[in-house]
Amino acid sequence: MQATEATKLPTIDELDVQGKRVLVRCDLNVPLKHGVIGDDLRVRASVPTLRALLDRGARLVVCSHLGRPKGKVVDELRLAPVGDRLSELLGTEVRATSDVAGEDARAACASDAEVVLLENLRFDPREEENDPAFARELAHLADAYVNDAFGSSHRAHASVVGVTEHLPSAAGFLLADEVDKLERLLHDPKRPFVAVLGGVKVSDKLGVIEHLLDKVDAICVGGAMAFTLLVATGKEVGRSLVEEDRVDEVRDVLERADRQDVEILLPTDVVAATAPEEGADSAEVPLEEIGDRLGVDVGPDTGKRFGDVVRGAKTVIWNGPMGIFEIDAFAAGTLAVADAIADATRNGAYTVVGGGDSAAAMKKLGKEDEVSHVSTGGGASLEMLEGKELPGISALRRGRNR
Numbered sequence: 001m002q003a004t005e006a007t008k009l010p011t012i013d014e015l016d017v018q019g020k021r022v023l024v025r026c027d028l029n030v031p032l033k034h035g036v037i038g039d040d041l042r043v044r045a046s047v048p049t050l051r052a053l054l055d056r057g058a059r060l061v062v063c064s065h066l067g068r069p070k071g072k073v074v075d076e077l078r079l080a081p082v083g084d085r086l087s088e089l090l091g092t093e094v095r096a097t098s099d100v101a102g103e104d105a106r107a108a109c110a111s112d113a114e115v116v117l118l119e120n121l122r123f124d125p126r127e128e129e130n131d132p133a134f135a136r137e138l139a140h141l142a143d144a145y146v147n148d149a150f151g152s153s154h155r156a157h158a159s160v161v162g163v164t165e166h167l168p169s170a171a172g173f174l175l176a177d178e179v180d181k182l183e184r185l186l187h188d189p190k191r192p193f194v195a196v197l198g199g200v201k202v203s204d205k206l207g208v209i210e211h212l213l214d215k216v217d218a219i220c221v222g223g224a225m226a227f228t229l230l231v232a233t234g235k236e237v238g239r240s241l242v243e244e245d246r247v248d249e250v251r252d253v254l255e256r257a258d259r260q261d262v263e264i265l266l267p268t269d270v271v272a273a274t275a276p277e278e279g280a281d282s283a284e285v286p287l288e289e290i291g292d293r294l295g296v297d298v299g300p301d302t303g304k305r306f307g308d309v310v311r312g313a314k315t316v317i318w319n320g321p322m323g324i325f326e327i328d329a330f331a332a333g334t335l336a337v338a339d340a341i342a343d344a345t346r347n348g349a350y351t352v353v354g355g356g357d358s359a360a361a362m363k364k365l366g367k368e369d370e371v372s373h374v375s376t377g378g379g380a381s382l383e384m385l386e387g388k389e390l391p392g393i394s395a396l397r398r399g400r401n402r
């Protein structure tokens with residue numbers, strides 16, 4: 001499916017921003033401890049869109065959430081330290097406001113400050129409720145709106161959805177790029193198209209499996225979620241994590257895969273441990289020999305089998321680690337998949353990693369530059385893989401047709 005004019009995302013090129021104030025929803029949700037930023041990747045990633053708008057003569061009102069303050073002011077989660085970092089990166093003063101959309105925000109936006117940073121959106125409970133009055137208050141601060149927060153676009157929140165009812169709206173570079181990269185995966189992918197899925201819960205990913213069944217040639221399943229699939233095929237999995245209440249549903253999905261000729265590859269050997277902990281006794285064993293231990297990683301044979309399938313693919317999506325990769329002794333399966341994806345990329349395949357922990361694994365293994373795209377939005381990329389249209393993205397498309 002090609003994007004038609006009606007479904008294409010409006011871009012900032014289509015917005016008249018000269019001399020206007022533009023509200024920009026960024027994802028500045030950085031790790032913050034005692035006012036010190038850990039990794040400033042998200043702040044740096046926001047700069048190109050902000051820079052482009054400034055270069056076109058706009059003044060900015062930047063907004064974001066940070067952490068989970070649950071509708072109350074939490075001093076530890078104030079955005080001011082992020083404002084300081086942003087100011088260094090943009091080389092211009094950033095006026096951080098003391099409220100979200102109240103008196104101080106209004107005063108700052110009415111002043112000639114070039115860049116205003118609103119206080120943490122989630123200090124106001126109305127943000128997550130997509131409250132129409134709050135959306136209006138935000139919109140009143142500006143003349144146009146840009147959404148550059150892909151990782152928040154699966155949430156129907158006021159700063160993502162509500163504001164688009166009131167302002168000419170467009171997608172920033174980060175958002176447009178994420179949507180492009182993920183749509184390219186799902187629309188007319190080169191074959192073979194292989195998915196590698198892992199992580200903890202099969203219930204989180206059943207929607208993804210079901211949607212991908214119509215698209216892919218094979219799915220390799222590792223991680224804890226593989227054990228629910230193995231149980232559905234009648235295997236013993238010892239004390240491994242299993243979602244008993246999902247076994248029937250999983251059996252239906254496996255039958256559907258069979259009918260649709262999609263190969264589902266499951267682990268045949270595992271790293272069996274006495275506990276899911278650092279230093280626990282563990283051994284690589286065939287699945288049949290797991291006994292009363294639990295599976296904490298796929299075994300070397302499985303890693304190799306998954307790797308071979310990935311190396312033969314022209315399109316790959318990877319979501320969810322193969323084992324408890326945070327513990328080095330249980331990271332080999334995840335590393336095998338990461339290596340295979342890097343090889344496939346080098347051979348010209350289009351490869352995408354989506355999911356917060358998979359992206360972290362890729363980074364930990366130093367391979368984030370060896371894939372075509374690492375998505376920044378955990379939940380948002382999963383919902384796109386489920387075939388859902390994200391509320392923030394539909395809102396921008398609706399705005400174009402208004």
Ligand code: ADP
Binds near residue numbers: 225358
């Ligand atoms: P993503 O964020 O990439 O979508 P998930 O959040 O679904 O991935 O899962 C990531 C987590 O899954 C990791 O913290 C990892 O330790 C855990 N995990 C993977 N395999 C197992 C396993 N066999 N047993 C327990 N936890 C596992």
Ligand code: MG
Binds near residue numbers: 356357
């Ligand atoms: Mg996760």
